[in-house]
Amino acid sequence: MYTIGIDLGGTNIVAAAVDENCNILAKAKTPTAMPRTPEEIFDDIAKVSREAVESAGLKMEDISSIGLGTPGTVNGGIIEYANNLGFDHIPAEKMLKERLGDLPIYIENDANCAALGEAVAGCGNGSKNFIAVTLGTGVGSGIIIDGKIVSGINHAGGECGHMVIVVDGVPCTCGRRGCWEAYASATALINQTKAAIEKHPDSILAQLAKEAGEVNGRTAFDAMRRKDAVGVQVVDTYIKYIAAGVTNLVNTFQPEILCIGGGICNEGETLLRPLRRYVESERYSIYSSVQTEIVKAELGNDAGIIGAAILYKAN
Amino acid sequence: MYTIGIDLGGTNIVAAAVDENCNILAKAKTPTAMPRTPEEIFDDIAKVSREAVESAGLKMEDISSIGLGTPGTVNGGIIEYANNLGFDHIPAEKMLKERLGDLPIYIENDANCAALGEAVAGCGNGSKNFIAVTLGTGVGSGIIIDGKIVSGINHAGGECGHMVIVVDGVPCTCGRRGCWEAYASATALINQTKAAIEKHPDSILAQLAKEAGEVNGRTAFDAMRRKDAVGVQVVDTYIKYIAAGVTNLVNTFQPEILCIGGGICNEGETLLRPLRRYVESERYSIYSSVQTEIVKAELGNDAGIIGAAILYKAN
Numbered sequence: 116m117y118t119i120g121i122d123l124g125g126t127n128i129v130a131a132a133v134d135e136n137c138n139i140l141a142k143a144k145t146p147t148a149m150p151r152t153p154e155e156i157f158d159d160i161a162k163v164s165r166e167a168v169e170s171a172g173l174k175m176e177d178i179s180s181i182g183l184g185t186p187g188t189v190n191g192g193i194i195e196y197a198n199n200l201g202f203d204h205i206p207a208e209k210m211l212k213e214r215l216g217d218l219p220i221y222i223e224n225d226a227n228c229a230a231l232g233e234a235v236a237g238c239g240n241g242s243k244n245f246i247a248v249t250l251g252t253g254v255g256s257g258i259i260i261d262g263k264i265v266s267g268i269n270h271a272g273g274e275c276g277h278m279v280i281v282v283d284g285v286p287c288t289c290g291r292r293g294c295w296e297a298y299a300s301a302t303a304l305i306n307q308t309k310a311a312i313e314k315h316p317d318s319i320l321a322q323l324a325k326e327a328g329e330v331n332g333r334t335a336f337d338a339m340r341r342k343d344a345v346g347v348q349v350v351d352t353y354i355k356y357i358a359a360g361v362t363n364l365v366n367t368f369q370p371e372i373l374c375i376g377g378g379i380c381n382e383g384e385t386l387l388r389p390l391r392r393y394v395e396s397e398r399y400s401i402y403s404s405v406q407t408e409i410v411k412a413e414l415g416n417d418a419g420i421i422g423a424a425i426l427y428k429a430n
Numbered sequence: 431m432y433t434i435g436i437d438l439g440g441t442n443i444v445a446a447a448v449d450e451n452c453n454i455l456a457k458a459k460t461p462t463a464m465p466r467t468p469e470e471i472f473d474d475i476a477k478v479s480r481e482a483v484e485s486a487g488l489k490m491e492d493i494s495s496i497g498l499g500t501p502g503t504v505n506g507g508i509i510e511y512a513n514n515l516g517f518d519h520i521p522a523e524k525m526l527k528e529r530l531g532d533l534p535i536y537i538e539n540d541a542n543c544a545a546l547g548e549a550v551a552g553c554g555n556g557s558k559n560f561i562a563v564t565l566g567t568g569v570g571s572g573i574i575i576d577g578k579i580v581s582g583i584n585h586a587g588g589e590c591g592h593m594v595i596v597v598d599g600v601p602c603t604c605g606r607r608g609c610w611e612a613y614a615s616a617t618a619l620i621n622q623t624k625a626a627i628e629k630h631p632d633s634i635l636a637q638l639a640k641e642a643g644e645v646n647g648r649t650a651f652d653a654m655r656r657k658d659a660v661g662v663q664v665v666d667t668y669i670k671y672i673a674a675g676v677t678n679l680v681n682t683f684q685p686e687i688l689c690i691g692g693g694i695c696n697e698g699e700t701l702l703r704p705l706r707r708y709v710e711s712e713r714y715s716i717y718s719s720v721q722t723e724i725v726k727a728e729l730g731n732d733a734g735i736i737g738a739a740i741l742y743k744a745n
Contacts, residue, residue, distance in 0.1 A: 196717035244583055267684020271715035278678040282596050291712050363593040369582020397606050400586035402511035
């Protein structure tokens with residue numbers, strides 16, 4: 116049995132033919148090239164889907180279902196709203212069937228797809244109680260309970276990046292103040308690094324940024340590796356913010372595994388070791404014999420594609 | 431079909447005979463009278479259970495299962511830890527069977543039982559996606575997804591009161607700083623009221639407290655009703671803290687219904703109307719056509735007993 120998994124992103128549209136063991140047999144890709152009409156985008160989705168199937172040596176008749184991961188809110192085959200694609204109530208299921216045939220269609224938010232992919236085929240090793248957190252431009256998250264995606268009555272759930280961890284804190288893009296995303300995203304780390312450079316212009320951190328001509332998500336970590344006190348402070352505070360949200364999720368869900376993905380997770384144990392220490396010292400379940408494991412995400416961008424391809428398993 | 435629901439509290443042990451429509455047929459109660467040994471407590475649990483069955487005109491042969499709601503962490507028939515009962519790995523299932531016969535036994539944290547009771551038989555009207563928040567001495571919570579209690583791999587989940595909403599904020603009894611409980615419990619409101627009185631000794635709020643000889647969870651609301659600016663400010667800030675946590679839960683779960691219980695919820699719409707306003711202005715799901723309903727809990731102390739009695743439905 117084979118399925119198609121599609122990752123509809125703001126930059127690229129990627130489709131893959133996936134077997135029942137979650138192996139990607141072939142991928143095809145095209146730029147999303149916004150701004151375009153939904154019709155044009157769905158024409159390209161169909162095109163890369165057929166390309167992936169063909170590259171895998173399969174025919175459309177071999178495909179048993181299609182899964183689409185998309186930004187925004189999905190409700191019953193409709194993409195209700197996806198800001199970066201300009202989608203407002205797009206009949207995605209219908210548009211896919213029109214272009215790819217009358218197959219079972221599953222559509223889900225992309226962060227939820229990524230969580231499902233990691234849970235089933237990545238670091239989750241088939242875990243049924245799993246949370247994936249992505250530290251990127253924003254903080255994304257997906258929640259799996261009893262093997263199913265938690266997205267609530269309106270499919271807008273799982274937005275843990277928009278959990279306030281500092282009431283009246285710094286403004287978030289969502290309109291609230293003090294969201295986890297505003298403290299724990301890569302964007303937030305860059306802002307925190309820039310603020311520290313301004314305050315400590317003679318630090319190694321400031322020097323590294325000057326040499327590179329920019330500040331990115333690695334700058335503070337690099338300064339820390341050079342034993343710079345300012346770099347150490349920025350990284351420690353940043354990890355403490357990540358830990359605040361992670362501990363909130365542990366106290367709420369007590370998942371078997373919580374994985375951290377996104378660009379920042381390339382720091383590996385440099386990030387994870389102190390993060391685990393913060394969570395261990397703060398979690399409510401100090402008396403439990405079983406505890407949440409905190410690990411690095413494994414599948415990178417493939418998580419969302421695989422998750423989309425196996426949505427049939429989570430419905 | 432009839433079941434027994436037991437609420438094992440720090441103050442009282444209450445048992446009820448409950449029918450399959452969640453009606454309480456009869457209740458019996460005895461003081462917990464701590465400190466006592468687990469054996470003594472379980473002898474009393476058995477005693478009040480038999481009394482409730484008899485008062486309902488039933489026999490133990492009519493009972494198909496027993497549900498026990500307890501403070502603390504429950505894991506596979508064992509109460510792993512319950513601070514206020516002095517329990518440390520108590521074999522509760524075995525102790526119940528020894529005293530009440532070889533019936534199916536379900537044991538669950540008391541806040542989770544209360545959530546299940548409200549979801550099925552109270553304000554939830556049978557809702558399968560439901561969160562109950564109790565604003566009392568602490569902030570308790572219980573989460574129902576797909577009709578099942580969410581308690582994670584170690585049965586210690588659902589502790590949303592210990593979600594940090596102010597990193598490095600005021601100390602919480604759990605050891606963290608800035609937990610929702612430390613800002614949104616009745617205890618927190620009393621502390622916030624006392625601080626305002628100290629700062630504004632000439633306010634109506636201060637006068638009301640002086641007349642009453644104490645500060646309780648109603649004092650600030652009463653001052654607000656007398657149009658006292660200090661009282662208005664205390665209540666507004668307190669409701670904003672409640673809203674911060676409620677919005678976090680809405681963004682995470684998007685439940686069908688979220689209910690507020692505990693002593694503070696007696697303020698009814700005085701509390702709920704501004705709370706809903708804050709949540710509406712801050713939730714992430716602004717584009718969704720379906721939204722979480724925020725309502726008052728209906729069953730009071732019976733929620734936990736009914737929830738315990740119907741644990742068989744949620745397993």
